Amino acid sequence: MVEKSGVSSSVCYPVDSLKKGNWVKLICGASFEDVADIRNLSLVYTLAGVDCIDCAADASIVNAVNEGISVAKDIVSLRSPWIMISVNDDVDLHFRKAEFDPSECPPNCSRPCEKVCPADAITLQRVTSDEGLPLEIASSSKLEGGVIRGRCYGCGRCFPVCPYDKIRSNTYVRCPTATAELLKRNNVDAIEIHTSAREINSFEKLWNSLADFVGHLNLVAVSLPDLGESTVDAMNKMYTIMNPFLKCYNLWQLDGRPMSGDIGRGATRDAIAFAARMSSIKDKPHGFLQLAGGTNFHTVGGLKEAGLFQTPNIQEDGNDVHQAERFSGWPYASIGGVAYGGYARKIVGRVLNKMQSEEGPAHIERYPDYLVEALEEALSLVGPVKCYTLS
Numbered sequence: 479m480v481e482k483s484g485v486s487s488s489v490c491y492p493v494d495s496l497k498k499g500n501w502v503k504l505i506c507g508a509s510f511e512d513v514a515d516i517r518n519l520s521l522v523y524t525l526a527g528v529d530c531i532d533c534a535a536d537a538s539i540v541n542a543v544n545e546g547i548s549v550a551k552d553i554v555s556l557r558s559p560w561i562m563i564s565v566n567d568d569v570d571l572h573f574r575k576a577e578f579d580p581s582e583c584p585p586n587c588s589r590p591c592e593k594v595c596p597a598d599a600i601t602l603q604r605v606t607s608d609e610g611l612p613l614e615i616a617s618s619s620k621l622e623g624g625v626i627r628g629r630c631y632g633c634g635r636c637f638p639v640c641p642y643d644k645i646r647s648n649t650y651v652r653c654p655t656a657t658a659e660l661l662k663r664n665n666v667d668a669i670e671i672h673t674s675a676r677e678i679n680s681f682e683k684l685w686n687s688l689a690d691f692v693g694h695l696n697l698v699a700v701s702l703p704d705l706g707e708s709t710v711d712a713m714n715k716m717y718t719i720m721n722p723f724l725k726c727y728n729l730w731q732l733d734g735r736p737m738s739g740d741i742g743r744g745a746t747r748d749a750i751a752f753a754a755r756m757s758s759i760k761d762k763p764h765g766f767l768q769l770a771g772g773t774n775f776h777t778v779g780g781l782k783e784a785g786l787f788q789t790p791n792i793q794e795d796g797n798d799v800h801q802a803e804r805f806s807g808w809p810y811a812s813i814g815g816v817a818y819g820g821y822a823r824k825i826v827g828r829v830l831n832k833m834q835s836e837e838g839p840a841h842i843e844r845y846p847d848y849l850v851e852a853l854e855e856a857l858s859l860v861g862p863v864k865c866y867t868l869s
């Protein structure tokens with residue numbers, strides 16, 4: 479199937495995908511830590527030909543991604559996607575978990591939190607407090623369960639739906655020392671720093687604590703929201719801080735509407751508008767541009783409508799803005815590619831959930847029917863960016 483879809487003959491070295499504008503990154507999630515799902519997602523999306531897999535900065539998660547890639551490469555001979563770890567310089571939506579104590583919830587609550595969670599990260603059961611008695615005749619009952627911490631990726635959709643205001647947000651900052659240790663292990667190819675870009679001091683502090691360990695990386699990415707007119711100024715300040723230590727490629731992840739890709743067509747508009755504005759600005763710092771935040775099935779169509787899909791980046795004087803690093807005689811694309819997060823996890827996650835409900839926790843390669851179904855979903859998302867041609 480991989481060969482029939484054209485993946486084997488189309489995938490190239492990840493940085494070449496950035497230059498061509500057909501880079502695809504799978505975002506496992508800076509806070510998503512379900513090791514079994516991450517392994518299977520990495521396997522499926524490696525087979526679909528992604529260029530990079532972005533995951534939490536945690537050794538067990540990096541191991542799971544590596545295992546998924548390795549099993550995929552045993553199935554079909556493909557180049558490895560880069561492994562990227564995500565860290566934050568301050569409070570950030572991507573680095574938080576929902577928390578609540580189910581014993582404080584009214585037992586008869588209709589549990590909208592459970593229904594709204596896109597990650598199936600909340601499970602609750604109503605149980606009787608009178609041991610052994612069925613619910614119908616017990617004098618009292620209570621809720622048990624709560625948030626499955628590893629599955630919660632902090633999207634925040636459960637917070638406003640709780641009628642009793644029981645859900646709290648627990649934010650955290652990844653420890654720079656632990657991240658530096660992870661970078662020393664040599665099985666991480668790239669790092670992404672999530673920043674609000676409003677507190678340059680926090681960014682500088684984090685960068686200074688990591689700069690000695692980024693020398694062997696292939697890519698340093700900065701993920702930032704749209705700050706309107708201040709965006710380029712903030713990017714220039716961050717680039718000035720990073721530049722003395724940058725020995726590899728760098729990328730700006732334009733986070734249009736964080737963690738909203740699984741919602742629908744409207745979610746992708748902010749990401750496209752942000753990308754359109756940034757690609758037209760001349761005095762921005764060096765680095766590839768990549769979309770994220772609201773990316774989904776509609777994103778490639780939106781990029782095409784905006785004239786940004788794999789469009790060469792030519793200045794008004796007719797010169798390639800990256801003249802110093804021409805690629806195959808063709809100018810670099812103005813947008814390097816797309817990162818898919820919640821939507822990518824959702825379409826393959828449906829298959830993983832089905833497999834797990836029938837087989838329990840399982841390695842997807844042991845169930846070829848599920849693997850093929852999951853791969854079809856992954857190819858439906860990756861294929862339009864990579865322009866696979868069915869052979």
Ligand code: SF4
Nearest residue numbers: 595630631633634636
């Ligand atoms: S924050 Fe999002 S992922 Fe986490 S439990 Fe709430 S709805 Fe689920």
Ligand code: SF4
Nearest residue numbers: 583587589590591640
């Ligand atoms: S919606 Fe609120 S009160 Fe109801 S079960 Fe969920 S957390 Fe508890």
